[in-house]
Amino acid sequence: MNLKAILQEKFGFEQFRPGQEAVIRDVLDGQDTIAILPTGMGKSLCYQFPAALMDGTTLIISPLVALMEDQVAIMKKNGEKRVAALNSFLSYQEKQQVLRNLPAYKFIFISPEMLVQKKIMQAFKRIQLSLIVIDEAHCISQWGFDFRPDYLRIGEVFHEHERPPILALTATANQKVVEDIHHYLKLSNPIIHRQSVDRPNISYSFVKVDREDEKLEWLKNHVKRTVGPGIIYVASRKKADEIASLLQMLDISIASYHAGKEQEDRAFIQEQFINGELQWICSTNAFGMGIHKDNIRQVIHAHIPQTMAGYIQEVGRAGRDGEQSAATLLFTPEDEGRTRFIMQEDLPTETEIRHYNHLLAENASPTEAAQLAGISETSMRIIEYYRERMVVDAVIQQINALIQEKETQLQKIIRFVHTRVCIRKEILAFFDERQQALQAVCCSNCHSLDDTWLAKTAEDSGKQALNWRERLALLL
8 A cells, every 4th residue: 555645645745754654554454553753743644544544433532622622623624524522612412413423423532531421432332433542642641540530441441352443642651651551541462653752953951049039030031031932831720820910011922821711711822822822821731732833932841840751741842843942940949849739639648538438338429428528529530440449448558659659750850850961861761762962952951052042033022912902903
């Protein structure tokens, strides 16, 4: 089969990007496949191409509503109308209409939480699936154990001998994450394709300050004098709103973004950023996954991230166009404690677990038991996942093991931000890679960091974002 001819005819590309063709061949051969391809390397083609040659429906399991909606919009724009997303944006009537017409769709996007619902599972088992895709598959390992346990149930939905091949796609996965993907998706002898996570066009720098007010002052000065577009990642919703408001007072084109905002507001802010109407986003880690904006010049972390894998995912959103970009990690000594608190706040204690279990034994519903035991909805989902599989003492041991694992991950990134060796080298080592070549512009530890290109020109400084009155006047 001449895949390059099909690539040009159906998708309009002359060449595959590195790694794409090998992944597509294995999927077409019916192999379970794990593809680890850097951000911006065209992971979506790895399922759209084989789907075009296969009968039946391709099911894409995706972590975020915004990501689904973005993918659906792009596919429809490119001429594929047989695509739908089953998510909370749909009304009950719209959802039922999609479910009644499942065989008519070539591509269906869905979240793990919706997939594991009994009626949804039954509906998909009645149609011909050609391929099952897990987009952003690192979420199985990164979110499944303590935040979204339905990720760990995906492999239970489809029996191995009754399903089509599974393709797991991610930009970052070390050996442990690959093992989790393999185990929880119940893959059959998967073929693993791995491209380097190195992004030579991104330079890395660490900036340590003593106090929170110094951090804010650094952000004000830096964002005011340097180019965007850029993303500032912070640890909390409150901090995202505070920093965005602070920078707005300096006439910087910025908005905050986090899960506390309404879905419609988040979608509008994302659209403004992608279209260039906003130069900066100040966000929790709720923003960025699957965002198709190639010219992001800067990613700034104004806190210590929770994990190395999460950090690399977020900085990888810079420079998808291949142009020079910068990743800065700005922190204070107190950030370690703040990050530890955020990592562990949703994990229930032994007392809470036993109280919750006792209330269930007294015939309370899970929701009622969670409220009376004083645990969050996230904690309830975690406990319920493990209670289905083990006795309460084993659940407590599992949660304690999770707390220890989180501390291990935190200590890794603490060592990382205090390293004196090459930052790029440390990143590659985390993913079991070795640095192949020294970069002319590398990192603050290599003393090869030339960030003069970041400075705004007179033309950049003259560009002011229109306020809502000016934009309305132009429209009218």
